[in-house]
Amino acid sequence: MSQPSTITIDGQTVPFQEGQTIMEAALAANIYIPHLCYQRDLTPDGSCRLCTVTVNGRNTSACNTKAMAGQQVLNNTQELQDIRQTLTRMLFVEGDHICPGCTKTGNCQLQAVAYYVGMLSSHYHHFYSYRKIDASHPDYFIDFNRCILCELCVRASRDVDHKNVFGLSGRGRKTHLVINSPSGELADTDFAVGDKAAFICPVGAILRKRTRYTTPIGERLYDLQPINVVGDAQQIHAGAKRHGNQN
Amino acid sequence: MATRTKLRVATASLAGCFGCHMSLLDIDERLLDLIEKVDFDRTPLTDIKHIGPCDLGLIEGGVCNAENVHVLKEFRENCKMLVAVGACAFNGGVPALRNHYSLKECLEESYVHGIGIVNPHIPNDPEIPLLLNKVHPIHEVVKIDYFLPGCPPSSDAFWVMLTELLAGQEINLPYSALHYD
Secondary structure, X not given: OOXXXXXXXXXXXXXXXXXXXXXXXXXXXXXXXXXOOOOOOOOOOXXXXXXXXXXXXXXXXXXXXXXXXXXXXXXXXXXXXXXXXXXXXXXXXXXXXXXXXXXXXXXXXXXXXXXXXXXXXXXXXXXXXXXXXXXXXXXXXXXXXXXXXXXXXXXXXXXXXXXXXXXXXXXXXXXXXXXXXXXXXXXXXXXOOOOHHHHOOOOOOEEEOOOOOOOXXXXXXXXXXXXHHHOOHHHOOOOHHHHOOOO | OOOOOOEEEEEEEOEOOOHHHHHHXXXXXXXXXXXXXXXXXXXXXXXXXXXXXXXXXXXXXEEEEHHHHHHXXXXXXXXXXXXXXXXXXXXXXXXXXXXXXXXXHHHHHHHOOOOOOOOOOOOOOOOOOOEEEEEEOHHHOOOOOEEEOOOOOOHHHHHHHHHHHHOOOOOOOOHHHOOOO
């Protein structure tokens, strides 16, 4: 190619390689674009819409839009932060996100994104829907009420672990996470501690048992530094600080 | 007539645990600075039972019974600015965990089927405020002007909010003071 391929993000020139998405180019340049359903090893889903950026005047998701030379991308604008705050609020009211009652608190990416976009209230009416918790598995329990339908576990289990343990069922606001076993319980799958799907949940929906307080509240990933500095929650596992990421 | 320069502040705990009030008191000796600038109206600290006209109202806790609704509406009518303080005011918090069950199920679990209960019956004294079917965050009942999240908000978060409000500035919480847990 005669000239290097570049885009601009908020005025900053960012190089990219052929085939990269805007999100990948941004991450390579250490530019944070808020996201929940994106993880670099997995096929983008584009479902959370938090990575919405303005590309040449149009809003689109950065995780599944290819970077093309000359694109002018706006990321950190007040308008986009307001949209992201609205999306975050809707995620909060749709599920059971009562942080003081959740052991993921401090390591939760939904919480961290909400801090990042400056969410002070949930604003909307809460659903308070109730789905039964699955505690059947010896090492994990699943709180379906906290699932944000990002499909990270679905993709990780299908594409990386090749186990196909998770899926989404239902449509619209009735969409929910299901377990792929005859009984519908996690214990009847081959889901195990070493799986990628076992430590990919950005919120408190898939939780490892007996490790939840190895790192005290106040010393957790997002307690002292924001997500644009410390990055995604998936990089750490419950108790990672004391035990190493041993899975 | 003496001109009143001090701002008038009222506080209340609805369906909360008083943790937010404890955290407010935890500003320690800064209380002395605060008391130079504000007068307290109705608050658990003064034991005044009904609120008068106030500049600022702080509400801890969600709304779980009929009395909570009355208190909250009285605050809204009397306060120029009403602030939701803490996780329970924010989204119902821990008390809202009962929203998964019917009120009947909750009461029966506590007073009829619970472990070690003698003479089981659901309390029905007329002095006990009637419970609502669900616990609600306070923004579902009245308009709220500002939210200070946290369980509880740290004393520094209280201090930042109060001092910036008193100085007539926009509230700018540092990252360490913005927490939902």
